[in-house]
Amino acid sequence: MSDHERITVVLVAARNPLNIGAAARAMANFGFSDLRIANAYTESFRKARSAVGAEDILATAHEYATLSEAITDCTLVLGAAMPDRRQPAHPALSPAQSLPLILDHLAAAPEHRVALLFGSEKTGLTNDHLSRCHALLSIPTWPAQPSMNLGQAVAVCLYALALPADTTTTPQESVPCATDAELDRLTRVLLDLLHTAGYLRDDGVKNEAAARLVRRLQLSSADSSLLLGMLRKVLAAWNSRA
Amino acid sequence: MSDHERITVVLVAARNPLNIGAAARAMANFGFSDLRIANAYTESFRKARSAVGAEDILATAHEYATLSEAITDCTLVLGAAMPDRRQPAHPALSPAQSLPLILDHLAAAPEHRVALLFGSEKTGLTNDHLSRCHALLSIPTWPAQPSMNLGQAVAVCLYALALPADTTTTPQESVPCATDAELDRLTRVLLDLLHTAGYLRDDGVKNEAAARLVRRLQLSSADSSLLLGMLRKVLAAWNSRA
Secondary structure, three states: OOOHHHEEEEEEOOOOHHHHHHHHHHHHHOOOOEEEEEOOOHHHHHHHOOOOOOHHHHHHOEEEOOHHHHOOOOOEEEEEOOOOOOOOOOOEEOHHHHHHHHHHHHHHOOOOOEEEEEOEOOOEOOHHHHOOOOEEEOOOOOOOOOOOOHHHHHHHHHHHHOOOOOOOOOOOOOOOEOOHHHHHHHHHHHHHHHHHOOOOOOOOHHHHHHHHHHHHOOOEHHHHHHHHHHHHHHHHHHHHHO | OOOHHHEEEEEEOOOOHHHHHHHHHHHHHHOOOEEEEEOOOHHHHHHHOOOOOOHHHHHHOEEEOOHHHHOOOOOEEEEEOOOOOOOOOOOEEOHHHHHHHHHHHHHHOOOOOEEEEEOEOOOEOOHHHHOOOOEEEOOOOOOOOOOOOHHHHHHHHHHHHOOOOOOOOOOOOOOOEOOHHHHHHHHHHHHHHHHHOOOOOOOOHHHHHHHHHHHHOOOEHHHHHHHHHHHHHHHHHHHHHO
16 A cells, blocks of 8 residues: 555545535645545535546545544544644644654554545634544644635645655565554543543543653553553542442 | 736636636735736727726726736746646746746846746646747646636636735846847747758747747847847858848
């Protein structure tokens, strides 16, 4: 499988069929093919299917009820968003800076798959979506008008990430990273434990901090399982004591 | 005047108000402000004026009846188009390759102004438009779907050409290049002369070759005047002899 085929574009809650069509067309322009639509407005997606120049991609695109289902097999998740001063812990990379990161990640194990998330036209990616990301993908724009049109943002990112047509990295060592599904399980057990321990507050701020921490750890699949086992053991012990 | 202010985006015969609005928004995103609409469909332009996030640019954009009028003060004209095998003489540059060319050109004289031409949604730039260009600006796309949406092509080019916000090159020597208007005058006199001499054919192929030659010469304003004077003299002599 070529590197292009291992990079997935995920549109989250996109509303405008023209933008969905434009995103698919940009994918065709730069040699990408795996499009997934999360939190889809089915009507918008249906209308987008007729977009000129992107029929094949739209015909094979899949709809998912949640972001979680859309990225379950992805091992590196980058979310298109402005750098957030409230969340400085989340690294923000320009498209040019993210290219070597993505290539290294694809080279590290054949199971690896990269997801690029783009949020809805109105709100962008929410904090909840960003808590599933390993890093932000931030296009450098001018302060007076930083907000880009969805279809144009997808085109600029894919242009910057476009690889020579025949790029297929050869995995050297094979230590696959945890998938989004594995990290999600781990996060939920950690939150359970923190809740049980009275660490979490009602406003959700600490939940999110914990979720982001799990993404930042860059766990391998094996280490994610190991840590999950540990946390489950602690939680079970706590519950049996109560 | 900053370098950003000396780069003009020209949309030629754009039909879709959404694309005009999208082009203006991309300009705002990357710090450009001079938008010109040539061969405008006035109705399309009027509808585009409400585009979100680009109101200022659209309010100051100008309409021109012809491309010639739109680029009269421009000294370097790049046309967004696929490389054309039929016209190998026209150099084709990727956006990344064109950046140093543009910066050098802006640095060479304070009078210099760069125009980036984008053609209509259906036909792109015609041969006639391309004959006004010094080089092609070609976004590297995949062979299966090389044709980009207009708004996305503008966004990708401006992203690739975006300069740090405070870039203002300091002209070192001042040998201004010929403006489009000067080159156009020169071209017309050359064509007159070639017509008089029976060099031109009815199919226009040689006209275009001659027009492109004039652009490739990279004439200074002074040399353009000099050459124009020479050709006029020859033409006058010929006519008085006839």
